Amino acid sequence: MFMGEYQHNIDNKGRLIVPAKFRDSLGESFVITRGLDQCLFGYPMEEWRTLEEKLKGLPLTKKDARAFTRFFFSGATESELDKTGRINIPATLVSYAKLDKECIILGVSNRIEIWSKALWEDYFTESEDSFAEIAENMIGFDI
Template sequence: MFFGTYFHTLDNKGRIVIPSKLRAEAGRLVYILKGFDGALSIYKENEFDDLVKEIESLPFNKKNSRDYLRIQLASACQLEVDQQGRVQLPAHLLAKYGISKEVIIIGVGDHMEVWDKTTYEQYEKKVEQDFEKIAENLESHDL
């Protein structure tokens, strides 16, 4: 399970170091793809396989399913974690998500997310203002 918040800097080749506490769980191959709310999502291999199976089980005759399948899987890239624990983030995803230098990596249970530092801080500030309301709403779903 991935959890925690880690502050990192992209190097001049667009690489980040996967935090050591997350690296042991991640393994040597990871998959990066479009996330939600301005984040990139990184999955370890077996979790990515599960995600793909779940996406592929959506009814392809429904437009929303086709759109989701296409966008998610078209954005996916396999990354190899090098000996120093770094991964090369695809330049097109960095540009699309406005990730330039300072990043925040967070653990989100079955995956990690990579955020531009400023974007995440704005997101966190907004969500924390409504955190109690969010929690109350979740309570109605037996969480």
């Protein structure tokens, strides 16, 4: 399980240090793709395969299912950690997530999320104000 919040800088070549606490769980090879809310999602291969199977089961006849699957898979790339614990994020994903110098890496249960520090702070501030309301809406999910 991934949890926690860490700050690292991305360099001009798209290299970003992955927190040491996440490296073993991500494994030698893992997948990074476009996430929701303008961040990137990173999945260990086993989690990616589970998600892939679920997405393959979506009906091809549904426009939203096709659009989501395209969005998710077209941005996906297999990543590996270098000797210093860095990953190389492709320019298309750097651009999508607006990663510029300061980044936030979050552990979110079965995945990591990579955010631009500015976007994360904006998202967190907006969500913090409505956290109680969000929690109340989660009651139906047996939490």
